[in-house]
Amino acid sequence: MSPHAEITSNDGTTSGRVSTLSQPQLLFIDGKYIPGSDNATFPVKNPMTGSILYDCASASKADYETAIENAHSAYQTWSRTGPSARRRIFLKAADIMESYITGDAPEFMSQEVSATMHWIKVNVFATAGLFRETASLATHIRGEIVPADRPGTTIFVERQAVGVVFAIAPWNAPINLTARAIAVPLLCGNTVVLKPSEFSPKSQDLAIRALAAAGLPQGCVNVLPTSAERTPEVTEFAVKHPKILRVNFTGSDRVGRIIAGWAATCLKQCVLELGGKAPVVVFEDANIDDAVEAVVFGALAFSGQVCMSTERVILHKSISQEFKEKLLKKVETIKTGNHLEDSTVTISGLFTSAHAARVLGLVKSAVDGGAKLLTGDLQATGPRGTIIRPHILQDVSSNMDIAHVETFGPVILLSEFETDEEAVASANNSDFSLCGSVFSRDTLRALDISKRLRLGACHINGPSLYVESTLPQGGTGGGSGYGRFGGMAGVDAFTEKKIITIARPGLKFALEHHA
Known part of the structure; x- marks a missing residue:
């Protein structure tokens, strides 16, 4: 039985709000919440206070084997389910998901990942939208009829589900990125084994609860939270398992490279959306006020802990000073603090104190190397040192670590240019x-520049932090990974093209010698 049953109605909506945050989180295998096979657990902590929120079951390799076998069994029937049945499940799940905004979502995300209410709403409503957009794809998974040179032959190319997909979703947008990892694969007829982040199992479970309550059959999605200590071995086990036929991962480029290496040993396809260091180019004819607003939003939403966050702002020399002055003035209005104590806070704590120390270490190293700090106090505050004010740097040289690594925090680097090149x-x-983004009133010029930037997505006169679920999301290689989530690109990623030919009865086949 689900540990949430006492507060969840038949349609999955929350009624009679009773907090379940302190209850243990279990594995979800074959439609049931169960402990791990060896009863191992790990504590999930509030990153702001360090207090233990609950104990979470830690899956072993044996649990992954069980989940993969259950998913493989469920695939045999789910893959033959009609598109209308799949569509109905996702549409219902969207309505259920929206109800969580007055249910568990605010408490879970606030406590697990220090999310402000703005970020919680983004996650809940974007996930509902993702479910609806995914539902709309149900009858667009189409093949084709191909002309045949051979007489008496008809050729079909059909799109078929792959089988069992192994998905790993991160903590920073826990509900939305969990839904993205599983939604299109499921709609295509695959089944999924999901490993959520050890930092946010309950938040990520909300996407699973919505789909289960909407009628997703047992075994179609299986969720195995795992302690940090066990993660490397179970991840390698799952990636290399012969019944796992696709892998998708959203997270750091460091881990993505490891997963890609494991997958390469068994020639297994992956979709990897990894790191980012989004550039924003501001030309001399840009609307400076609009560019400043977009940079502040793109760089500081959820404290910069998004792969699409703006990290580099490249300014035409003629407007550089005006932009800096307006940017600094705008950043001064951003309220930083403890969201647990003040609900009006815009920037709260980072996801761990170790990460906050890493971000400050990068900034301090740059300043020691000659970079100029325009704003920021080089301090981490809060109960455990996770809260960092926005930091803006200029004169960052190419030999500084911060120029090349993903900061993943509230840090903006400013530089100047004179020519388009x-x-x-x-x-x-x-x-x-x-x-990344380009700002210019000359749209054709901006369009030309956007085509020359090596980016999976380039936004003209808008923030780098922008995505819609129908868009093909992903990088163009390197530290941002490869493959695409979203819309028909996701259908391409999680289906195979299968050739089926029909020969007319009685057709004669002969070996012929061709000179």
């Missing part, structure tokens, strides 16, 4: 290739 070269001077 310099702007393009500066924006492309990164191993990351996920997204």
